[in-house]
Amino acid sequence: xxxxxxxxxxxxxxxxxxxxxxxxxxxxxxxxxxxxxxxxxxxxxxxxxxxxxxxxxxxxxxxxxxxxxxxxxxxxxxxxxxxxxxxxxxxxxxxxxxxxxxxxxxxxxxxxxxxxxxxxxxxxxxxxxxx
Numbered sequence: 832x833x834x835x836x837x838x839x840x841x842x843x844x845x846x847x848x849x850x851x852x853x854x855x856x857x858x859x860x861x862x863x864x865x866x867x868x869x870x871x872x873x874x875x876x877x878x879x880x881x882x883x884x885x886x887x888x889x890x891x892x893x894x895x896x897x898x899x900x901x902x903x904x905x906x907x908x909x910x911x912x913x914x915x916x917x918x919x920x921x922x923x924x925x926x927x928x929x930x931x932x933x934x935x936x937x938x939x940x941x942x943x944x945x946x947x948x949x950x951x952x953x954x955x956x957x958x959x960x961x962x
Contacts, residue, residue, distance in 0.1 A: 832896040833852075833882065833885045833896045833899060834896065834897060835900055836878075836881075836885075840874055840879075840882060843872040843873060843874055844872060844874070846872070847868070847871060847872055849868075852882075852885070852886035852889055853886070853890075855882065855883060855886050856883060856886040856887060856957070859879065859883045860883075860958055865879055865880060865883065881903070883958065884903060884908045884909060885899045885900065885903055886899075887908075887909050887910050887957065887958055888902050888907065888908075888909070888910065888913070890954055891910060891913060891947055891950045891954065892950040893943075893946065893947060893950065894947065901928055901929060901932070902925065904928050904932070905924045905925050905927070905928035906924065907921070907924070909956075909958060910954050910956065910957070911951075911956045911958075913947060913948055914948065914951040914954075916948060917948075918941050918942075918944045918948055919941060921944050921947075921948065922939075922940075922941040922944045925939070925944065
């Protein structure tokens with residue numbers, strides 16, 4: 832359900848038994864796992880990495896597919912990145928990306944971003960060999 836993902840990709844993953852972002856995330860944590868999955872499924876490795884990163888972002892409590900896409904488009908590619916950020920800086924990045932996406936006002940507050948950071952700090956770093 833992540834915006835901007837080619838609909839053929841989830842279909843190819845489903846053919847391999849991967850039917851949700853949690854399962855994808857658990858199946859593609861390492862570079863080796865991603866390379867094997869990309870080859871087996873015929874998915875471009877860069878597209879697969881993007882989807883894994885979006886899945887990582889969606890592990891944060893309160894982050895759904897649309898907000899994960901916003902985070903990703905603002906340059907936030909992992910739970911680890913969220914956890915290291917400060918709420919005011921992250922809010923500014925997200926607000927800029929949100930408005931650049933054609934929205935006429937920002938529908939979230941800095942306190943929402945602070946909560947997101949708190950939740951991210953509770954999660955383990957999971958993606959290894961990110962490239």
